[in-house]
Amino acid sequence: MPSTLPDGDPVPRDGALPPSALDGLGGRPFGFYVHVPFCVTRCGYCDFNTYTATELRGASRDSYADTAIAEIRMARRVLGDVDLPVETVFVGGGTPTLLSAADLGRVLDAIGKDFGLAEGAEVTTESNPETVDPAYLAELREAGFTRMSFGMQSAREHVLAVLDRTHTPGRPQQCVSWAREAGFEHVNLDLIYGTPGESDADWQASLDAAMAARPDHISAYALIVEDGTRLATRVRRGELAAPDDDAMADRYLAAERTLGAHGLGWYEISNWAASEEARCRHNLLYWTGGDWWGVGPGAHSHVGGTRWWNVKHPAAYAARLAEEASAAYAREVLEAADRRFERIMLEVRLADGCPLGLFDDVAAVRRAVGDGLLVPEAFEAGRAVLTLRGRLLADAVVRDLT
Structure with a gap:
């Protein structure tokens, strides 16, 4: 289930x-x-x-x-x-x-x-x-x-x-x-x-x-x-x-x-x-941090740093809306540090990478470049972009950089 x-x-x-x-x-x-x-x-x-x-x-x-x-x-x-x-x-x-x-x-x-x-x-x-x-x-x-x-x-x-x-x-x-x-x-x-x-x-x-x-x-x-x-x-x-x-x-x-x-x-x-x-x-x-509304049982939404998720079962979902009540089960308001971490975690997976300004420890980013995990030319241009080897180890790269 x-x-x-x-x-x-x-x-x-x-x-x-x-x-x-x-x-x-x-x-x-x-x-x-x-x-x-x-x-x-x-x-x-x-x-x-x-x-x-x-x-x-x-x-x-x-x-x-x-x-x-x-x-x-x-x-x-x-x-x-x-x-x-x-x-x-x-x-x-x-x-x-x-x-x-x-x-x-x-x-x-x-x-x-x-x-x-x-x-x-x-x-x-x-x-x-x-x-x-x-x-x-x-x-x-x-x-x-x-x-x-x-x-x-x-x-x-x-x-x-x-x-x-x-x-x-x-x-x-x-x-x-x-x-x-x-x-x-x-x-x-x-x-x-x-x-x-x-x-x-x-x-x-x-x-x-x-x-x-x-x-x-x-x-x-x-x-x-x-x-x-x-x-x-x-x-x-x-x-x-x-x-x-x-x-x-x-x-x-x-x-x-x-x-x-x-x-x-x-x-x-x-x-x-x-x-x-x-x-x-x-x-x-x-x-890239946009807003979206998730419709349906169990669907997740995100608007302006607030994230919520709907009740899971279709019957419970339908019952809530029949009463003109929100289908949301619970929510969280993300702190600035959480939003920054999520931005790094998601954007570093993109071919465009993410800005170096998001990282507290630029020396760690430089080490990742030296280890062949990030593209040197992108680093010089102010962005962290994964190499092919870095893509294979992306989760570990994110952990080391955050």
Whole structure:
């Protein structure tokens, strides 16, 4: 089952934010994340806040769009009448495309009506490849979605089986083609490396298959065995081997070589894009300190240094909003030191790096340059930018520098 929510401070029934959060609102990029928590089955590695049909306990997939729209309207009341055009919308899950394209379109339309979409706004939805077809994708494009993200994970059947993925090899690539035909200019494929039983050849086959589909964006993530998942249980019992760090590093290097050879450059440690326009602007909003409202059970939000998270279960979420009460479970107001640490932690993962002025100990940054972890030329220009070796050791680099 999904992990528990963190503790925090109470949230007023009407969801009102502290004045510090509203200070400067509208001067920072603003986006919406919409969480759709439904799945047909739960993948063995997943600890996201998702629910299968037997776990809904009275919550309804059919009425979910209306409940999400109710939260969007609450967001407008909480944030007041400040001009706040939405630059990015990202619908994630779960499996968003278990909802009808019409329902997803209604949610997007509500955001547009209550807030307004900025010119050229990026609107993404994730999708399990088995849940869409050409007609569905055409309807999404007509509704205003501009970007698709398909969960491919691997091209090898035995790897997909370990992950409990239900799509067949080849289906994600077909979906990329259908999305192009529907008019989507930007299409991402998600990949996972380091699955128990995956060989170097398996990973290379997945990279080659993904590139043959010609997406303009790839997200490639190292498998993390999360506590409480079916995969963690199998590893603990010795049924499966734990991911190997050296193998993970080799797979990352293979991804860098293959994706680079096909014209995709890294812009964040786990993300590669064919151009600046192909980068995921919604994720960049997260990574560069923007504001966003998270709609849906368990969704997290951040506005002006205040972060909050919604109740987890869809039934509890729907009940709160039916009473015109905030769906928030708890919140925290970040101190300046916390915001600075998070900025370093996120921005150092970007190809643009982060300003040296954020670091208290510039001598430590200089040592990292000498150790081959940061780019010397960037350091001389006043920024901390990871080398390829630094990307492999990014978590340790951040710990040493903060």
